[in-house]
Amino acid sequence: MLLPLPDGEFKAYLFDCDGTITDSMPAHYRAWQAALGEWGAEFDEDLFYGWGGRLVVDIIADLNERQGLRMPVAEVAARREELFQAMLGEVMAVPGVLEHIEKSHGRLPFGVVSGSTRESVTASLTALDLLDRFEVLVCAEDYARPKPDPEGYLLGARLLGVEPGDCLVFEDTDLGVAAASAAGMASVRVPPPWER
Structure with missing residues (x-):
């Protein structure tokens, strides 16, 4: 099931990792x-x-x-x-998000903005053979103020060279959606496992 996206022409996708890319x-x-x-x-x-x-x-x-x-x-x-x-070894990708990654990879730049450590994010994405899809990883050690502060998402946009308003965020938590909104970014809410 492909997640519906909001209207707009986006120039980059930013993804949370746990619960968004990975069903972890x-x-x-x-x-x-x-x-x-x-x-x-x-x-x-x-x-x-x-x-x-x-x-x-x-x-x-x-x-x-x-x-x-x-x-x-x-x-x-x-x-x-x-x-x-x-x-x-038992963690899978979130199907609706994986479809967007596969569909848009190479067409738009991707970044990860996660509250997890770089070690954890890298291990998760490597286990799913997805690490090479992301030009930028922004992890817990890369910013001072965690979500719902927009700092991580603003850093992700800056590293990708894209204006915040041109980014679409994929998130599974209220804190993450609030961070995206505070950064001036549109977002897609990824449903939890029991709602898929």
Whole structure:
């Protein structure tokens, strides 16, 4: 099912990665559960999806505060990433988004703007044999203010040499759609797995 696009002539596509290009959110949740379980922390699935688009380190810090824990943020983040990467073999591309990538690759420049680390984004796209489709990767370490701030999307447009208003964003989270809007970009909402 090809996702419907808004009207307009776009000169570049910018994609979130997890939950947008890669149908990886269920695997991410299992990795979170396993990593946090080692520290006695809980992470409800509704909250996990509600916090979609947030930085891993911010999530761990907030869970520490909410649950009165002292999980070492960097250590838990690294463990979660290790567990997630072990599951990459079972992660697939989101069909409606993959069709747009295949249809427009070579016709328009593509960039990824993700709240995940470059290591995670590169591993996910490599596992799906899609890494070479993207001219630009903007990852968590490349910008200071996470979504819903527009900084990441504005950087992606600048690196592609395209005006923000000429970019179309593919996103699966409220924070990501808000970031695209704040950047002056049109967006396509990618439905979650249970709505596809």
